[in-house]
Amino acid sequence: MDDTPRTSIGIDFGGTSVKLGVCCGGELLHIDTPIQTANFHGPSALIGEMAARVAALRQQYPDIAAIGVGVPGLVDFDHGFVHELTNVPGWKHVPLKAVLGEKTGLPVTVDNDANAMAYAEFRYGAARGLKNVVALTMGTGIGGALVLDGKMYRGTGFAAGEIGQMSIDYDGVAGHYGNLGALEKYTGNQQIAEHAVRRYAEAGIDKELTECSPKAIAEAAQAGDDIARGVWGEVADWLGTALANIAWLLNPD
Incomplete structure (x- = not known):
């Protein structure tokens, strides 16, 4: 090569x-x-x-x-x-x-x-020199990838690593493929914004979706906004649940 x-x-x-x-x-x-x-x-x-x-x-x-x-x-x-x-x-x-x-x-x-x-x-960045790696992408949806024993692991149907479809609530929101509690239905950009709007509304504060992007919520949380900090805490709990399961299942580096 x-x-x-x-x-x-x-x-x-x-x-x-x-x-x-x-x-x-x-x-x-x-x-x-x-x-x-x-x-x-x-x-x-x-x-x-x-x-x-x-x-x-x-x-x-x-x-x-x-x-x-x-x-x-x-x-x-x-x-x-x-x-x-x-x-x-x-x-x-x-x-x-x-x-x-x-x-x-x-x-x-x-x-x-x-x-x-x-x-x-794996080749050039943070995972260089490691053998077992789990990667997570966050944006419109949630993606993931696996490097196992130094090789990309794609699965039988090329669907391995689709962490966004992992169920974190057996009675939760249905994901794109029908599974209940799909992670990306809680932690995608749009879902975080919608959740923040709901939390502000519960406190009697009207917010537009455009005011509640993940970046805006992060900045508000850093500035001491209790509602924004609560939203970030919930997002962290959802992500943490998924990542803890992955860590126990695959034992990555």
């Missing part, structure tokens, strides 16, 4: 936005303006915009050799086939690797975004 660093484009496909960056050997060289996911209806239009951005970046960095895409959902890693994105409507059974590769003329690797993040940390 040739480990010589090559300039490449990384695409972080999120439920809210798609971000492109140029990197080489673990060093980030450039961050492009995010693409707002909601502005593009369906895979074809969004993939077309990705390809256009790639073409523009190749004008600045002509030695770009490959593209890596991390997506928040179920991905057939071997074939670069996106089975489903839980937080992006219309993305089912999309041959992303083949289509983006054809449009750009570059080799494309597609993986679950949490897997991509975990592998980057």
